[in-house]
Amino acid sequence: MWExxxxxxxxxxxxxxxxxxxxEFVSRFLIANALFLAAPTQIAYAIYELSxxxxxxxxxxxxxxxxxxxxVIASVIGVAIGFGMAANARFKQAMQPWISGLYATPxxxxxxxxxxxxxxxxWSKVLVVIFLVLFxxxxxxxxGLRTTSERLVEMLRSFGATxxxxxxxxxxxxxxxxxxxxxxxxxxxxxxxxxxxxxxxxRAGLGQLISQAADAFNMPELFAGVVVLAIAGIxxxxxxxxxxxxxxxxxxx
Amino acid sequence: xxxxxxxGAAAAPKLQTSGLHKKFGALEALRDINITVQRxxxxxxxxxxxxGKTTLLRMVAGLEPITSGSVMLDGRALSGPGSDRGFVFxxxxxxxxxxxxxxxxxGPEVAGRISPDIRKRTVALLKLVGLDGFEDYHPRQLSxxxxxxxxxxxALAIDPQVLLMDEPFSALDAQTREIMQTExxxxxxEGRKTVLFVTHQIDEAVFLSDRVLxxxxxxxxxxxxxxxKLPRPRALGIKRTPEFxxxxxxxxxxxxEDVRASVIEERG
Numbered sequence: 001m002w003e004x005x006x007x008x009x010x011x012x013x014x015x016x017x018x019x020x021x022x023x024e025f026v027s028r029f030l031i032a033n034a035l036f037l038a039a040p041t042q043i044a045y046a047i048y049e050l051s052x053x054x055x056x057x058x059x060x061x062x063x064x065x066x067x068x069x070x071x072v073i074a075s076v077i078g079v080a081i082g083f084g085m086a087a088n089a090r091f092k093q094a095m096q097p098w099i100s101g102l103y104a105t106p107x108x109x110x111x112x113x114x115x116x117x118x119x120x121x122x123w124s125k126v127l128v129v130i131f132l133v134l135f136x137x138x139x140x141x142x143x144g145l146r147t148t149s150e151r152l153v154e155m156l157r158s159f160g161a162t163x164x165x166x167x168x169x170x171x172x173x174x175x176x177x178x179x180x181x182x183x184x185x186x187x188x189x190x191x192x193x194x195x196x197x198x199x200x201x202x203r204a205g206l207g208q209l210i211s212q213a214a215d216a217f218n219m220p221e222l223f224a225g226v227v228v229l230a231i232a233g234i235x236x237x238x239x240x241x242x243x244x245x246x247x248x249x250x251x252x253x
Numbered sequence: 254x255x256x257x258x259x260x261g262a263a264a265a266p267k268l269q270t271s272g273l274h275k276k277f278g279a280l281e282a283l284r285d286i287n288i289t290v291q292r293x294x295x296x297x298x299x300x301x302x303x304x305g306k307t308t309l310l311r312m313v314a315g316l317e318p319i320t321s322g323s324v325m326l327d328g329r330a331l332s333g334p335g336s337d338r339g340f341v342f343x344x345x346x347x348x349x350x351x352x353x354x355x356x357x358x359x360g361p362e363v364a365g366r367i368s369p370d371i372r373k374r375t376v377a378l379l380k381l382v383g384l385d386g387f388e389d390y391h392p393r394q395l396s397x398x399x400x401x402x403x404x405x406x407x408a409l410a411i412d413p414q415v416l417l418m419d420e421p422f423s424a425l426d427a428q429t430r431e432i433m434q435t436e437x438x439x440x441x442x443e444g445r446k447t448v449l450f451v452t453h454q455i456d457e458a459v460f461l462s463d464r465v466l467x468x469x470x471x472x473x474x475x476x477x478x479x480x481x482k483l484p485r486p487r488a489l490g491i492k493r494t495p496e497f498x499x500x501x502x503x504x505x506x507x508x509x510e511d512v513r514a515s516v517i518e519e520r521g
Binding site: 151152154155156157158159160161165169170173174176248249250 | 314315316333334335336338340342344346348349350359360362363364391392393411
């Protein structure tokens with residue numbers, strides 16, 4: 001037990017604890033200027049205070065709602081477009097330039113425009129999240145369905161399977177890991193979308209908390225927002241990896 | 254086996270190809286293949302690479318379009334794949350997300366014939382191929398030899414009238430291959446299905462078969478049908494008998510020229 005812990009986790013934990021200690025030391029004794037850097041203990045205290053006052057909960061709720069709405073909408077649309085592109089060559093030809101173009105464009109730069117169109121409320125942020133999450137999901141879904149192994153299709157055909165049976169018994173399950181990978185990629189991109197869009201203008205949310213703290217040179221609160229976001233990203237991504245391992249164990253090797 | 258041909262009807266071939274042609278564009282892959290396989294016969298097809306033996310098998314399976322000619326099962330012409338033929342693939346082609354049992358059941362499932370009875374029979378089949386207790390394993394947990402056993406059980410699960418086998422042991426190491434050959438013989442003796450077996454290994458063909466069909470290449474055509482009159486059941490030791498070696502020698506001489514030509518071509 002201790003041996004496996006030592007093998008797998010010890011180095012990581014020591015490095016994080018060491019890093020926090022160095023950070024604490026640097027910000028308290030070397031920089032020692034609350035306008036530039038906050039020590040980990042100060043950040044932890046800021047998080048504690050923000051949650052006591054109920055502010056943190058309000059910001060998290062707004063950001064989470066924006067993220068969840070955008071993410072779910074983008075996932076549904078993305079998977080649907082991916083299926084459409086895999087099923088119909090004409091549709092794929094029509095969509096491909098848009099998908100490739102918009103995927104390569106930093107669409108986050110459109111956030112100010114979306115705020116002009118949709119206002120300062122949550123929907124402008126939802127739209128940014130949709131734009132960021134949609135394309136990796138679409139591309140992966142299409143690629144997953146396209147790369148179905150010819151040999152597996154032939155195996156099913158040898159048993160007299162119909163195209164419909166081939167789709168449900170081979171194409172769909174073999175595309176599944178690709179779709180999950182696209183959805184996983186979308187988590188990080190969606191989080192970036194929420195925060196950056198909020199920086200451009202919002203009434204509440206973690207991005208707004210950060211920008212407001214920066215304006216007031218309140219470093220502990222600024223870092224508090226960043227830390228909460230980092231934790232959210234880590235929890236969601238590793239949770240997703242865990243689900244992946246449960247759902248598609250055959251892709252492990 | 255001759256004692257089964259009592260009436261005239263029983264003497265009709267189980268499987269027959271007549272005037273079978275295959276062209277890939279301008280390339281003539283197979284020319285005028287006429288094969289007759291009796292019920293319960295184990296027939297192998299050997300030949301150098303590029304002689305079209307796998308193409309022939311795929312045409313019989315209905316996986317490859319026929320340019321001209323016909324394939325007949327019990328006297329009626331076949332078009333497309335069907336559950337009357339079970340195909341054993343060179344690469345196991347197992348679905349990685351399914352367990353051994355679920356993989357073996359894919360044929361009945363596609364045909365909409367899943368029932369407790371079929372399940373019970375398929376579990377028994379897995380036992381027959383030596384996979385007792387592995388029903389719930391996934392393909393990634395199995396060795397190459399075990400995966401080919403599932404491949405075989407999957408084809409047998411639809412209880413086909415003819416078993417079509419496409420170099421099923423070619424990806425295995427030499428020792429495993431020999432074990433699988435004796436295993437296949439043991440399983441075959443249980444039901445004596447009609448088998449068409451494609452291989453490039455002459456000793457494998459002689460060991461398993463009642464008859465070995467030798468194909469020549471460019472275009473692929475039937476060169477000779479060699480009847481193997483070795484007693485059954487056969488054990489691996491038979492491979493060291495002079496009779497066995499004489500058969501292998503004879504077939505090797507038939508295809509030697511072609512093999513040399515194909516090897517040089519592959520190099521160039």
